Amino acid sequence: MGYWADVDLKKVPEIKVVPPGPQSENYHNRANRYMKGYSSQVQLFPVVFEKGHGCTLTDVDGNTYIDFSSGIYVTSLGHCHPKVSEAVAKHAKTLMNCHDFTTPVKTKLLEKLASVTPGDLNGIQLYDSGTTAVEAGLRAMRAATGRFEFISFHRDFHGKTMGAVSLARVDRTQGMRAPGFFLVPRGYCYRCAFNMKYPECKHYCVDYIETVIKEETSGQLAGIVLEPIQGWAGSIIPPDGWIQKIRKLCDKYKMLLMADEVLTCMGRTGKMFAMENWDTVPDVMTLGKSFGNGFPVTAMILSEKYKDSLEKISASTSYGGNPMACAAALASIEVIEEENLLGHSADLGNYILGLLEKIKAVHPIVGDVRGKGCLLGIELVKDRKTKEPFEEAGKLVYKKAFAKGLAWMPAGHNLRLSPPIIMSKEMAAKGIGIIEEAIGETEKELCFK
Template identity: 60%
Template sequence: MTSPAGNAFSSLEWGRVDLSQVPSITVPPPGPLSQQQHAQCTRYFKGLSSQVKLFPVAFESGQGCVLRDVDGNRYIDFSSGIYVTTLGHCHPKVSEAIARMASQLMNAHDFTTPVKTQLMEKLAQVLPGDFHGFQLYDSGTTAVEAGIRVLRAATGQHEILSCFYDYHGKTYGSVSLGQIRSHVYGAVRAPGSHMLPRPDTYRPMWTKADGTIDTDKYLEFYEQYLNRATVGSVAGFVLEPIQGWGGSVMPPDDFFPKVRQFCDRHRILLMADEVLTGWGRTGKWLCLEHWGVVPDVVTIGKGFGNGFPVTCVAVREPYKESFESISASSSYGGNPMACAAALASTQVIEEEGLLAHAEKLGRLALRRMQRMHQAHRIIGDVRAKGCLMGIELVKDRTTKEPFDQAGALVYQRAFRKGLAWIPAGHILRMSPPIVMDEDTLLKGLDLIDEAIGETERELGYR
């Protein structure tokens, strides 16, 4: 890989931040220009996320692991554009690949192109197991909907299992697999949608005598539910390997191997929604690789194109012909620019050994957060797998009552110090680019540490 000037290029150097220059807050954010632009834009642009509502800054540019707002402030990026810019902003190889195709061929519907052929070959090479059927889309929701149709076409069944607090998208089929409390989607979930509890090691529903989580109890409940609450026509079990919207919630290590066995025993296909967790975010191509599990269907997105809208549904060899019966093609899926972005992102991760670097950052972050846990009363739990991290804030460690007020305050305070990141109520979520250097990762966590300390003092916890 070379830079435009022909010099050797390293993504880890690209991700390195000069901490003498960043973060740099010269105008208290959100600054006057941010406020002006935000007010002007939101006269028309509606339906904002909670993170924007809590901190309405207007960004102007990004490079590597640094974001710059319109007032000239520079921030360490701990969000990756909500899990998207896994290789950092404007990665030269990805940007060049997109620009090259934008000047050559922008769309040819689902006709074959050389860059699409290259991407198909690369996907079959890097994915575990026998994933040999692929279709491309432009959003995670669309990919999940297509994945659901594949499950039904492959099995001839129609019911779908999913889990509490998983997140799978914003259209009727996908939103019916997650928490739904909006009249917009109708008074009921899509027919055949079933939700089950899933193990949360910090907030277990069932425990053993020694207080540790009892994964077997969850599986026993699944067996009962299958027999008593479904009509015996279950096509698939759709899960996030790690819950993103739910707050970076990690499963116990024995959960997914047991779910795989459960699905095989009942001839149910296992579908992993890896839109958020896949493509290097946790240090593996697929997060399920951490537990040695290969799903039957998987959705891939977000970091797949490093910011360019491209997602994928991958299907194992025995079920790949199911695509032929679901009207699988789309207007924008697999366009040459999208394929170029996904191919370049994949090549960079593979050729530069970035999966191992992401795992290394995760171990470093967990050690640092564990020290924060010891130092702060309002931290109930910390977790990390690769560059997917979370800190759960509670009012009391015994009752584990969620501390939403503290979550909002910590988010805003750290942002004012120069950290762009993600809130989730009482859970603080972090997803730095996997090209970030260790010193910058630790600096970002220091800013969070300071913000938690200040919040504790303000709320009377110190």
């Protein structure tokens, strides 16, 4: 019996006051005088949350929502999982920080983590945000190869520090990309950058990377950095063989492959790590988000082959690997194992994807649905032939579903679903029912006027 079992489905969602209600408005407006730069998730629906329990969230006006966001892919084991909360509380009462000295709980976490990582990934450093783990990965790749250039992919997201920003699309506010960073199109078959069709294309997008290597880089490539599945861009899953072909390319050019698993780790995609969906072991892997199920703890993990380079890049930070963080991560891995959540995540994801396929069959604005485990997405289009993105519909569907009691994530014309991997099928079906209603109403409003 999992932690989700104590929720009475008749009582969720429960909307008592039209959200965002007066209390939400009050708190948000007061905060908004100081805090700027909210995500579109908040800007479009500025509700103020007070409590989280399992797969539900409650706002300050007393409305309870089904959670299809897990924060932002963070609370995969549900909000306040008792085992994780107790582990953090225990260490909050005994020892909160002792720099990078070893503690018993850190030792146990390192041993546990090394036992679940694939291949020879066992050189570990602990950090406190996804972006700092990514930066450590870049430093490790440079230290291991003695080279300094990187290739990454269009619309991947790796965080907001300068190196991480240089791996992604920069806009005017961020200024220019640091030298030595090169971007290439991804294997995104619904919108192929080369107007080709999979599988006849034979992953031409990977062959194209060789052109960039030859024509644009100085041949000083430390490696390729990728999100195994794009999260921020809209849950975009590469075609089979794409990841494996990139692995081969890295081997050919003697460069490292870094899988940024900040968003996809710890069962989110039905495997402990998303790269396992394609039986591929990267040289560097970053973990974050649900690694500590809400407590800020992240990791950069390097292959045994390059472990000596870890000595060259100091691992010590103010908060990385503090006892509370290690306890949260250790407890989270134990919960995944004890509750057999990898199998559940895969099974639940398939079930949800089946429901999304049914929605696509009857709603013309749904251009594509996709998912791997509990990382799922819906792409809205004005016309299925032209595939013109339907951003207005994206916003409206997001807001309508939220108002009906579904906390989730917009991304322009894409909608992103990331339910906690402990969710029951019954609750997931309720959430999907809300989405279908919102899509139907949006179609009526925007298309069939």
